[in-house]
Amino acid sequence: MTTVAARAVGTEADRVEGLEKVTGRARYAFEHPIEDMVYAAPVPSVVARGEVIAVDVAEALTFPGVIDVLWHGNAPKLERVGNAELHVLQSPRVAYRGQYIAVVIAKTLEEAREAALRVGVEYAVERHDVGLRADHPRLYRPERVNPDLPADVQQGDPDTALAAAPVTVDAVYRTPAEHNNPMEPHATVARWDAEGLTLYDSTQGATSLRDAVAPLFGIEPSSVRVIAPHVGGGFGAKGEPHPPVVLAALAARRTGRPVKLAVTRQQMFSVTGYRTPTIQRVRLGAHPDGHLTAIVHDAVEQSSTIHEFAEQTTTPTRIMYAAPNRRTTHRLVRLDVPTPSWMRAPGEAPGMFALESAMDELAAACGLDPIELRIRNEPEVDPETGLPFSSRNLVACLRDGARRFGWADRDPAPGVRRRGRLLIGTGVAASTYPVYRSACQATARAEPGGIFTVRIAAADIGTGARTVLTQIAADVLRVPLGRVRVAIGDSALPRASLAGGSSGTASWGTAVTRACEALRDELDRRGGTPSTGVTVSVDTTEENGEPSRFARHAFGAQFAEVGVDRDTGEARVRRLLGVFAVGRVLNPKTARSQFIGGMTMGLSMALLEESVLDREFGDYLNHDLAQYHVAACADVPAVEAYWVEESDPHLNPMGSKGIGEIGIVGTAAAVANAVHHATGIRVRDLPIRLDKLLT
Amino acid sequence: MNDDEDLSAPVTMEMRLSVNGIGYPITVDTRETLLDTLRERLDLTGAKKGCDHGQCGACTVLVDGRRVTSCLTLTVALDDREITTVEGLADGSVPHPLQTAFVRHDALQCGYCTPGQLCSAVGMLAEARAGWPSIVTADGGSVDARLDEAEIRERMSGNLCRCGAYVNIVAAIAEVAR
Amino acid sequence: MRPFVYRRPGDARTALAELAAEPGAMYLGGGTNLVDLMRLGVLAPRTLVDVTRACSDAIEVRPDGGLWIGAGVRNADLAAHPAVRRRYPMLAQALLSGASGQIRNMATVAGNLLQRTRCAYFQDPSKPCNKARPGTGCPARAGDHRNLAILGYSDFCVATHPSDMAVALTALGAVVHVEGAAGPYTVRMPGLHRLPGDEPERDTVLEPGDLIIAVEIPALPYAACSRYRKVRDRASFAFTVVSVAAAVDKSGGTIRDCRIALGGVAPVPWRAERAEAELRGAPIAEASFRRAADAELTAARPLTENGFKVALVRNVVVRALLDLVGVS
Numbered sequence A: 001m002t003t004v005a006a007r008a009v010g011t012e013a014d015r016v017e018g019l020e021k022v023t024g025r026a027r028y029a030f031e032h033p034i035e036d037m038v039y040a041a042p043v044p045s046v047v048a049r050g051e052v053i054a055v056d057v058a059e060a061l062t063f064p065g066v067i068d069v070l071w072h073g074n075a076p077k078l079e080r081v082g083n084a085e086l087h088v089l090q091s092p093r094v095a096y097r098g099q100y101i102a103v104v105i106a107k108t109l110e111e112a113r114e115a116a117l118r119v120g121v122e123y124a125v126e127r128h129d130v131g132l133r134a135d136h137p138r139l140y141r142p143e144r145v146n147p148d149l150p151a152d153v154q155q156g157d158p159d160t161a162l163a164a165a166p167v168t169v170d171a172v173y174r175t176p177a178e179h180n181n182p183m184e185p186h187a188t189v190a191r192w193d194a195e196g197l198t199l200y201d202s203t204q205g206a207t208s209l210r211d212a213v214a215p216l217f218g219i220e221p222s223s224v225r226v227i228a229p230h231v232g233g234g235f236g237a238k239g240e241p242h243p244p245v246v247l248a249a250l251a252a253r254r255t256g257r258p259v260k261l262a263v264t265r266q267q268m269f270s271v272t273g274y275r276t277p278t279i280q281r282v283r284l285g286a287h288p289d290g291h292l293t294a295i296v297h298d299a300v301e302q303s304s305t306i307h308e309f310a311e312q313t314t315t316p317t318r319i320m321y322a323a324p325n326r327r328t329t330h331r332l333v334r335l336d337v338p339t340p341s342w343m344r345a346p347g348e349a350p351g352m353f354a355l356e357s358a359m360d361e362l363a364a365a366c367g368l369d370p371i372e373l374r375i376r377n378e379p380e381v382d383p384e385t386g387l388p389f390s391s392r393n394l395v396a397c398l399r400d401g402a403r404r405f406g407w408a409d410r411d412p413a414p415g416v417r418r419r420g421r422l423l424i425g426t427g428v429a430a431s432t433y434p435v436y437r438s439a440c441q442a443t444a445r446a447e448p449g450g451i452f453t454v455r456i457a458a459a460d461i462g463t464g465a466r467t468v469l470t471q472i473a474a475d476v477l478r479v480p481l482g483r484v485r486v487a488i489g490d491s492a493l494p495r496a497s498l499a500g501g502s503s504g505t506a507s508w509g510t511a512v513t514r515a516c517e518a519l520r521d522e523l524d525r526r527g528g529t530p531s532t533g534v535t536v537s538v539d540t541t542e543e544n545g546e547p548s549r550f551a552r553h554a555f556g557a558q559f560a561e562v563g564v565d566r567d568t569g570e571a572r573v574r575r576l577l578g579v580f581a582v583g584r585v586l587n588p589k590t591a592r593s594q595f596i597g598g599m600t601m602g603l604s605m606a607l608l609e610e611s612v613l614d615r616e617f618g619d620y621l622n623h624d625l626a627q628y629h630v631a632a633c634a635d636v637p638a639v640e641a642y643w644v645e646e647s648d649p650h651l652n653p654m655g656s657k658g659i660g661e662i663g664i665v666g667t668a669a670a671v672a673n674a675v676h677h678a679t680g681i682r683v684r685d686l687p688i689r690l691d692k693l694l695t
Numbered sequence B: 001m002n003d004d005e006d007l008s009a010p011v012t013m014e015m016r017l018s019v020n021g022i023g024y025p026i027t028v029d030t031r032e033t034l035l036d037t038l039r040e041r042l043d044l045t046g047a048k049k050g051c052d053h054g055q056c057g058a059c060t061v062l063v064d065g066r067r068v069t070s071c072l073t074l075t076v077a078l079d080d081r082e083i084t085t086v087e088g089l090a091d092g093s094v095p096h097p098l099q100t101a102f103v104r105h106d107a108l109q110c111g112y113c114t115p116g117q118l119c120s121a122v123g124m125l126a127e128a129r130a131g132w133p134s135i136v137t138a139d140g141g142s143v144d145a146r147l148d149e150a151e152i153r154e155r156m157s158g159n160l161c162r163c164g165a166y167v168n169i170v171a172a173i174a175e176v177a178r
Numbered sequence C: 001m002r003p004f005v006y007r008r009p010g011d012a013r014t015a016l017a018e019l020a021a022e023p024g025a026m027y028l029g030g031g032t033n034l035v036d037l038m039r040l041g042v043l044a045p046r047t048l049v050d051v052t053r054a055c056s057d058a059i060e061v062r063p064d065g066g067l068w069i070g071a072g073v074r075n076a077d078l079a080a081h082p083a084v085r086r087r088y089p090m091l092a093q094a095l096l097s098g099a100s101g102q103i104r105n106m107a108t109v110a111g112n113l114l115q116r117t118r119c120a121y122f123q124d125p126s127k128p129c130n131k132a133r134p135g136t137g138c139p140a141r142a143g144d145h146r147n148l149a150i151l152g153y154s155d156f157c158v159a160t161h162p163s164d165m166a167v168a169l170t171a172l173g174a175v176v177h178v179e180g181a182a183g184p185y186t187v188r189m190p191g192l193h194r195l196p197g198d199e200p201e202r203d204t205v206l207e208p209g210d211l212i213i214a215v216e217i218p219a220l221p222y223a224a225c226s227r228y229r230k231v232r233d234r235a236s237f238a239f240t241v242v243s244v245a246a247a248v249d250k251s252g253g254t255i256r257d258c259r260i261a262l263g264g265v266a267p268v269p270w271r272a273e274r275a276e277a278e279l280r281g282a283p284i285a286e287a288s289f290r291r292a293a294d295a296e297l298t299a300a301r302p303l304t305e306n307g308f309k310v311a312l313v314r315n316v317v318v319r320a321l322l323d324l325v326g327v328s
Ligand SMILES: Cc1cc2nc3c(=O)[nH]c(=O)nc-3n(C[C@H](O)[C@H](O)[C@H](O)COP(=O)(O)OP(=O)(O)OC[C@H]3O[C@@H](n4cnc5c(N)ncnc54)[C@H](O)[C@@H]3O)c2cc1C
Pocket: A626, B053, B054, B055, B056, C026, C027, C028, C029, C030, C031, C032, C033, C034, C035, C036, C051, C055, C071, C097, C098, C099, C100, C103, C106, C107, C108, C109, C110, C111, C112, C113, C114, C115, C162, C163, C164, C165, C210, C211, C212, C213, C237, C238, C239, C240
């Protein structure tokens, strides 16, 4: 296996596009200037289930500036694909409130928006069911859970083991629906011309979006180009394609003009995915010394009636702790709700909130320090598959974190530390995230002037990918950073996997490494750069296809200190510290940002975030940023991130594991455990809002 | 609905809008917000639209030196005002100290909230220099324009960052405030 | 947004006349609430009369220490004014705990008083709401009302008034100066806002077309010892869950006089008159403060999901008073 000679990699290089971003020059999807373009304003359904009987286009068409109104009665026909969410304006059926049922196209934004408000729609309304319950009669076991894992796994006889266990924890944890809410709302500029369709889109994957859109219009992927140089965050919401991009392409096709469509913040709560609410029951059986004999983790979640998204909520439990008897299950119910999708650490984030809260409860039940409990249950090999771990440094993270955080003199008694009117508490939780990698292509080119250009359709949604790929390329080529240009964010570049599953750097970095190695060899062979330059291409399909003989996962530990106001129940985080074991850290500066960003989102998940379902009308009620609270600057005090040395040869040429998601994973549990330590109140349903702590 | 047809005709006004020292003679629809005028008419796309309702701060610009959310500001009302956007913060080709501090401290990830954070920080530091208190300023206490971190956090809370770059944003601003 | 005509008169009389002349016209202050609601389609005025020129943006300190505040004064300027900070700390704190730096730079005093409820149904024209769309019903009653009223509501509407500033002004007994069709008049707070009864669409006693030109704060020397405490879910940039504005006049070991108003509990900024009455003359002691809070809360009728506000108000009132009298 090749290793990269460390020069640029491992240094704190500034973001290569930093200056563009701070000066406002970086252009995001909606900001690409296009001649002759018009605006589209979607019309959302106001019923949660039923049928659109009629759409009154006549009136809207009389409005000044209005060019067209599309609905299922007059929209161009799309081909069927696997995801029915993308069959936009193809049928009268309404599957959830907020689903797009028409679109107004007008010359200005103001005209389009106003006309959209006044499109008359007649519905045949049906009774909706939007309530997720653990005893819902239509619960079923999905075939597989995201990304492609078994729904249920059992080993040994957990029921008997639980019944026999001297110490048990049996608790139900709930996490609410949460919305990704990247700061940049989904937006598209769509244009058709002789060559086909061009989409300037806010996407986490130019190639995958291209491949998803082309078949809808019955054209070859080569006839679609997706351009996304800068993306204003995604956190999973811009991973799977959603209806808005299809609607923009449809509107552009019909009008023959370039169309701009931006989803409103309110509409993002219906049409761009979200984290499913979960109801999770965790049962732990243990010896009095803390050794686990049984772990059972059952999750109930929802999806929409038109598309199944099954979150892998209990899958982290499959690898976390040793116990001979174990079961993890997922049950789903299809409701008249918007379709859930990926949100930062789908599965791991809600699942580990439950498991790591339960471990804290078990520590208390056994009278053990929560760190010691975890160390005692550290498995030798992956408990599910029996495979050895390629590297597993959870214990090192816990120990290092404990030292840095000042855990040693912690008094475990809850509800006893006071500072003024505050009750103070500390908590810890473990984190994990799987190592994924996908096949990609890349090209590397040497220009005669000594400049190198690497091309790959990767995405930088704020992760620092552009910077890290530049560092990787510079090292393989053995040149300074300044001589390497990395072109990403365009489906015309060599195909690449999307920015998801914390797999971007591993997947793209492998291709970039191989391309640069091949280029170096080529230059050696030629004895220098020819006057016309030279380009090489690589494809990592084969390399990536080799099955691993190892269980590969990143680990980490988060520590939180909270203060809870005794009069008001207001809980605020005072300190957050994480230590991670993620293979090699390629850029400490951008990596640290990923970790603190993930932990900040975890803090937000713990204390603030909840999409409130409106049972009467069927949609998420608090659909804006004044009502759906994400952490503001004042909520986020000291957040520190560290990592332990971890050298793992079984990953990829860089030796890195993904870092985009693990930061959020254990944070909510660490905060909840700290709140328990502060107050003695165990909050098992997020978010931990003041009414749950008022006494 | 004849009545409505008349009412749906846009009302436009001629005006001069001064942005970053340049006067733009434009005809605006009275409904246009400053944010949309900047982005859709003047191709000044630095100010970002995150919520369109004053709830995120991504659209923050300076009007006569004061920070405001341009998504709730009607363009027609600004004929006699001077607007500064992120594109106008640099001194020629020399970036504003906050801009360099943001890059150095990695106070940005996706960069979408960044122009709003920067304009807000410029306005906020001017407020602090003018002695304006915040809710965390001790009762009746005077304001130290060097601002501790709690002050910066509170004063910057009108600018959401979903990437969670807050600790770096605060560090970058603190460095410039001192 | 419906197209509208924009005007910006230079004085109050012209503003009044322009509003009267155009059906469906509304005044525009900083626009932070009105433009928001227009974009949501909740309000659709045909003419906007921008009154930021017509209304004064001056703050005058009266010889007796009272204040005269032009209706066009921006929230940020009011909060930063030395006399406000020194003599009426609860007002500065209320302003500074509201919204964000950007919004406070835009929002005017009059607009802040007249801002509409943040009830989620009110803000969504696709849903019923008696306040926004009279006669359509009140889905909040059976739906989401965690942050709605426990006092003063009616069967027609259970919303809360969202303003922080108005709570402090209510405690201070501020006098609102209005220019009406028939000439100027004044309203003393809490009299400006009205309980919903069977007409929740009317938030205040003002007649359509009436223009607020100033807010006067009568001298209240002991308000220098006052405090605003806002409880909220997010640490900043969030509307109140519950808030209290309190001022006390101590004399020896007793409370000679006091002012208490509550936010986040009622359709109006709520003057806690029963609590005040209970406190006057009472000894300075936690028990007195508890009795006062309880006196006010006997009238509370929490809804299914907001019962926690009763305990919360009690705790916050007691704590604010303890802080003011310096007992911990
Ligand atoms: C994201 C966000 C968060 C917020 N958070 C808070 C908070 O935490 N606490 C809080 O208290 N507030 C908060 N607010 C509300 C804010 O304080 C109000 O929107 C603001 O005070 C309204 O003032 P304005 O001048 O902008 O009013 P406008 O929006 O211009 O007008 C509001 C109303 O007043 C009328 N009006 C304006 N001037 C006059 C006049 N002189 N005479 C008669 N009528 C007049 C208008 O016709 C309109 O009906 C928040 C707002 C936003 C957008």
